[in-house]
Amino acid sequence: MSGQPPLHLGVNCPGHGSYRNAWRRDGIDPLGTANPDFYVRVAKTAERGLLDAVFTADVPALTPGWESEPQRATLDPILALTVAAQQTEYVGVVATVSSTWHHPFNLARSIATLDRISRGRAGWNVVTSYNPLVSPNYGLDVLPPKAERYARAGEFLDVVHDLWRTWSPDAIVADKTAGRYARADGVRPIRHRGKYFAVTGGGLVPPSEQGVPVVFQAGGSPDGLDLAARYADATFVAAATLDAAREYRTRLDAASSGVRTPGRGPVLALPGLVVTLGSTDEEARRRREELSDPESEAATLAMLAQRLGIAAEEIDLDAPLALDAAHFETQRHATSEGFLRSLASLGESGRTVREIVRDGIGHLVVTGGPKTVADTIEAWFSTGYVDGFNLMFDVIEERFDPFVDEVVPILQERGLFRRRYHGATLRDHLGLPIPTW
Helix, strand or coil: CCCCCCCEEEEECCCCCCCCCHHHCCCCCCCHHHCHHHHHHHHHHHHHCCCCEEEECCCCCCCCCCCCCCCCCCCCHHHHHHHHHHCCCCCEEEEEEECCCCCHHHHHHHHHHHHHHCCCCEEEEEECCCCCCCHHHHCCCCCCCHHHHHHHHHHHHHHHHHHHCCECCCCEEEECCCCEEECHHHECCEEEECCCCEEEECCCCCCECCECCEEEECCCCHHHHHHHHHHCCEEEECCCCHHHHHHHHHHHHHHHCCCCCCCCCCCEEEEEEEEEECCCHHHHHHHHHHHCCHHHHHHHHHHHHHHHCCCHHHCCCCCECCCCHHHHHHHCCCCCHHHHHHHHHHHHCCCEHHHHHHHCCCCEEEEECHHHHHHHHHHHHCCCCCCEEEEEECCHHHHHHHHHHHHHHHHHHCCCCCCCCCCCCHHHHHCCCCCCC
């Protein structure tokens, strides 16, 4: 890991891209996200670009709009990334799985299996879920309160970590002559009795080359930051402005103070970056206009209204987004607080709702040629508020390859990004130590 540049870049696969009608573009397979080859292509491009990891978001619900878009027709993230891992050698694979709907034994075994198959390149993005449409798929009519979801998540992570550490790295001796497979003092069974889970037994998957999988977290509420500080190696951040990124870093560092165990280092902060890339700034602007159709903007406005908890028709498109303290306090319990804080920062910047809807909500958006995109990445990274970005593209199969071919070399020339992988595991890529047992 010596000499490894500190900028971290991963790629997110939110369906075909952030553009709602990406599936209707010429050359795009509408069934692509339901085909394992899609994830293999993305992972191979990410590896060619020397990125840290491929990340898959997941909303396990048939959400409104399925009649006109295929965004929910996606594969199980762990299985899809298992296929991608078998077709690559270096790039990490990070799956989103909610602690609210699963059992820690099954999750621990699945992610650890992905880690063994990928030879130490797996990560788990733990979320607690805030979308009420997911609940009925798991037999609940009502989404549990946020405080309960995070309390369950903390216990869930305690159990998962114990399961991942059942086998010490040197537990297996495999002495055929003596008939001794493992040292008794190298295997640590788990006996957990808590509020949400009772687990007695142990994990079945030995440690991988990176010890245990990397833990990511996505959530900007106080409970989310506490969860990240205690358990996560890195966080996915919603920050549409530098002010939002600075506030998040300040809050994350405060939550981490006195909580992080020695040697773990600070939690990495990786905001989402939505890229509309052209060969020049003018070409990128033309592309942005081409993709800004009324149907997509109406869907974005509906999503914004849902996050704000108000009717879309009540929003003044030509006024700055207003979010007073009382409204914020009410809504932060009903939606993603990270996205809500990011939206508030956009409102404070003076941007109108129409501008926000046009560019997309919640994440940093950049429209430009390779140099402009690289400049934006460098400008944010140089502040120290962020450690890199989780990249998203308007149409991933149209713009990801050009990003690798045209933006990555600029970052390399500026000394910001690696020219080769300095290790074979995801922990190597992120500069993280192997945990102790």
